[in-house]
Amino acid sequence: MGELVLIALGILLALYVDNWNEERLEKKREQFYLSELHAEFEGSRVKLENLIAANRETYQKAGEIANVMALGGKGLDEIEFSGLLFHSFSDEMTYNPNNSVLQEMLNAGRLEYLSDPDLRGHLTTWSSRLEQIRQQEQNLRDQRSEVMELTLSEGGDIRAILESTGILTGEMGLKESPEKRSNLDLLQSRNLENHLLIFILTARLTEKNHYQPLHTEIETILELIDKSLTD
Numbered sequence: 001m002g003e004l005v006l007i008a009l010g011i012l013l014a015l016y017v018d019n020w021n022e023e024r025l026e027k028k029r030e031q032f033y034l035s036e037l038h039a040e041f042e043g044s045r046v047k048l049e050n051l052i053a054a055n056r057e058t059y060q061k062a063g064e065i066a067n068v069m070a071l072g073g074k075g076l077d078e079i080e081f082s083g084l085l086f087h088s089f090s091d092e093m094t095y096n097p098n099n100s101v102l103q104e105m106l107n108a109g110r111l112e113y114l115s116d117p118d119l120r121g122h123l124t125t126w127s128s129r130l131e132q133i134r135q136q137e138q139n140l141r142d143q144r145s146e147v148m149e150l151t152l153s154e155g156g157d158i159r160a161i162l163e164s165t166g167i168l169t170g171e172m173g174l175k176e177s178p179e180k181r182s183n184l185d186l187l188q189s190r191n192l193e194n195h196l197l198i199f200i201l202t203a204r205l206t207e208k209n210h211y212q213p214l215h216t217e218i219e220t221i222l223e224l225i226d227k228s229l230t231d
Contacts (some may be wrong), residue, residue: 066200108125
């Protein structure tokens, strides 16, 4: 009878040790993925903050043009106007977050390694949030393209912009034209003003309704990761 008790105790102890080792391995595995996700989303937050700043500069510069147009196109010289045009429409807004770790976890079904169901829920909806961002950014690109196409159709001169900003002779290494060119007449275009205002509105709404909420979501995810790391 005593031997059976000892055998049973030995089996229970072995099971306990196995369970303890398994729990320890699961915790270690979870901590690894949490650390990797933290680094990934921290990088994504920095990228988004830089993008928000770039987008804001874009619509603020475009807003300076719109303010001048509201006053009849007076108050800007060629160099100032060219600089505003260039900074308003030279960059496309595209958010490219770091997604490799999260994507690998989703593809391999490893999201269950994370013990916090709230964190898993936020990570599960991440892709759909990014899709909404991409759709809005495409809308913003379309508005940007319309303004640029209209600028050219209204008699805009790309060389004048490149010369006034120093890009033609600097980065491009080309010679300036002996003819004095100007885009100041564009400030009188009501058609251009209309499209410019739509672009500004779209850019501002992109920040308010898409970038800022996504930034809040990233901060929430990072807080949940930090909590799981310290538990």
